[in-house]
């Protein structure tokens with residue numbers, strides 16, 4: 001299959017500078033060459049156009065709404081364009097607000113997609129339930145039909161209509177979920193495997209249950225949104241909201257290998273790499289771990 005890589009040099013979904021350099025450090029880490037050496041047909045489609053809106057006043061406790069909303073539209077258009085020519089798209093971020101655009105864009109091409117959200121966080125706050133007002137903590141709330149009446153139509157988001165249902169989402173890796181997010185997960189019965197379930201059942205059982213929950217017939221395209229903070233901070237320290245007690249390298253490899261085995265991977269987001277956080281060793285480790293995980297989605301199996 002053909003892979004289209006895009007860069008999303010974006011940081012305005014949160015307040016720590018640096019995620020705008022995520023695409024650069026991942027490219028410099030050799031991601032395109034390493035996928036090509038696996039025999040993949042890879043095309044780098046460059047970066048999406050990031051839109052910076054001046055005097056972007058916060059609305060309803062959502063910061064930089066016009067900047068995030070208009071950039072999200074640019075992302076959706078680029079993703080749609082790539083997925084109309086390539087089989088799989090890899091989006092190198094950028095903060096996790098990128099997923100508003102990547103999922104909206106993917107859903108235009110694959111309306112029947114399911115979402116695997118690999119993250120320490122649920123990223124489903126509405127502007128009202130958010131404590132931070134950072135839109136990287138809200139992307140799923142903008143995308144889910146069931147939350148449409150709970151999320152105000154913010155300036156910059158006029159173009160967006162919800163495109164997934166709560167039952168189409170499965171979380172793996174949760175360990176820092178806000179009260180409002182917990183209520184949403186329970187109210188709409190969203191499939192969620194926190195690190196407690198990973199410890200209770202083991203990663204193999206968790207992955208199997210997650211896939212079965214969202215796609216029991218095993219035929220729907222998969223949008224995998226990977227926040228590097230899902231992994232333990234000893235592995236990916238250069239990220240904005242690290243939380244101890246994360247996924248091990250082997251657990252993360254296993255998720256990637258099992259998703260690869262479905263043959264139904266449509267798109268991967270690589271979110272929240274922030275090379276300005278930590279020292280040079282932290283940055284290099286974060287980039288190397290992230291790239292080694294990405295390779296596992298594309299046939300680089302430990303068993304050869």
Ligand SMILES: N[C@@]1(C(=O)O)CN(C[C@@H]2CCCCN2)C[C@@H]1CCC[B-](O)(O)O
Pocket residue numbers: 095096097119120121122123125130131132133134136137138176177178227229241271272
């Ligand atoms: N839920 C959050 C939000 O800001 O909405 C609050 N949380 C930080 C907060 C620190 C104090 C203890 C409770 N947690 C970050 C998270 C968003 C993460 C976005 B991601 O893309 O990195 O997952």
Ligand SMILES: [Mn+2]
Pocket residue numbers: 119120121227229230241
């Ligand atoms: Mn996170």
Ligand SMILES: [Mn+2]
Pocket residue numbers: 145148162
């Ligand atoms: Mn609807």
Ligand SMILES: [Mn+2]
Pocket residue numbers: 096119121123136227271272
């Ligand atoms: Mn996230």
